[in-house]
Amino acid sequence: MRQQKITSLSAFLLAAVMLIASAGQAVAAKPTVGGTCKQCHQPQANVVRGTLVGISNQFKTIQVAVGSLVWVVKFGDDLAVTGAERLEAIPKDKEIGVSFKGDEKNPYAVSVSVKPPAKIPPEKLARVEDVRKLVAMGPEKGNFVLVDSRPRPRYLEGHIPFAVSLPNDKFDRMKDAVLPKDKGKPVIFYCAGVT
Numbered sequence: 001m002r003q004q005k006i007t008s009l010s011a012f013l014l015a016a017v018m019l020i021a022s023a024g025q026a027v028a029a030k031p032t033v034g035g036t037c038k039q040c041h042q043p044q045a046n047v048v049r050g051t052l053v054g055i056s057n058q059f060k061t062i063q064v065a066v067g068s069l070v071w072v073v074k075f076g077d078d079l080a081v082t083g084a085e086r087l088e089a090i091p092k093d094k095e096i097g098v099s100f101k102g103d104e105k106n107p108y109a110v111s112v113s114v115k116p117p118a119k120i121p122p123e124k125l126a127r128v129e130d131v132r133k134l135v136a137m138g139p140e141k142g143n144f145v146l147v148d149s150r151p152r153p154r155y156l157e158g159h160i161p162f163a164v165s166l167p168n169d170k171f172d173r174m175k176d177a178v179l180p181k182d183k184g185k186p187v188i189f190y191c192a193g194v195t
Contacts (some may be wrong), residue, residue, distance in 0.1 A: 030104050034066030035169040048107070049097045052090055062087075062109055064098055067097065073098050075109035083114030090114055096185055126188050134188070135161055144186045147178065154192065163190070 033041050035143035048071045053063035060126045064071045075087075084090045095115035099105035134142040139162050148163040155165040166178045168191070179187060 007068065010158065012133060021042060030064050030071070034069075035095075037097075038169070039171070046101060046107075047097055047099050049091050049095070052096050054092065055087055055090070057088070062098060062112065064096060071098075071104075071107065073100055073107045073109045075112075079109055080111040081114075082111065083116055084112075100167075131160075131188060131190075138162060144188060145178075145180050147189045148190045149189050 032043045032048045034050040041049050048064050048066060050064045050066040050071070053065050053070055054065075055062050060075050062073045062075055065072065079087065081087050081090075090096060090112070091182055097115075097144075098109050098112045099111045099113075100109050102108045131146070134144050135146070139145065146160060146163040147166045148159045149168045151169070152165055153165050155163075155167075159165070164178050166174055
């Protein structure tokens with residue numbers, strides 16, 4: 001009985017010491033890769049990848065959305081920009097990568113890289129007139145699937161008739177429910193423009 005009390009007291013003291021030792025330690029770090037960037041990029045130290053929310057030249061900050069979290073990264077005149085003529089030329093919601101020094105509480109941008117436009121072979125592109133003809137026939141008669149790969153809120157604002165929503169950042173999770181089982185059936189994707 002006495003041995004059991006000593007063991008229980010030892011376990012209690014060990015738990016108390018562990019609790020005190022862990023007090024003040026940081027919880028999980030902020031996510032650094034969001035949305036469509038996850039398809040190609042793994043998390044890297046001192047790099048945040050997401051979509052551009054905005055730029056404040058007055059406060060010298062870049063806001064980058066990584067999922068529902070927005071990183072605010074300071075920058076200076078020494079900022080290197082790749083993939084755009086200048087920082088202000090980067091469109092809102094464009095995929096960017098920001099390399100920074102410092103830590104996640106005080107990140108300072110060293111460089112910004114902009115996702116280059118996708119390169120699609122001409123034979124894989126659908127012309128507007130061809131899509132217009134298919135939509136006029138409808139998906140049954142035209143034997144096609146039209147996929148709107150924009151974010152869901154944009155799809156809800158308006159979309160091409162017969163288009164189904166399959167946001168690019170949810171592709172892996174939703175593809176089996178949306179894409180046809182028949183791999184020979186033409187699938188046409190569209191989005192907000194060249195990305």
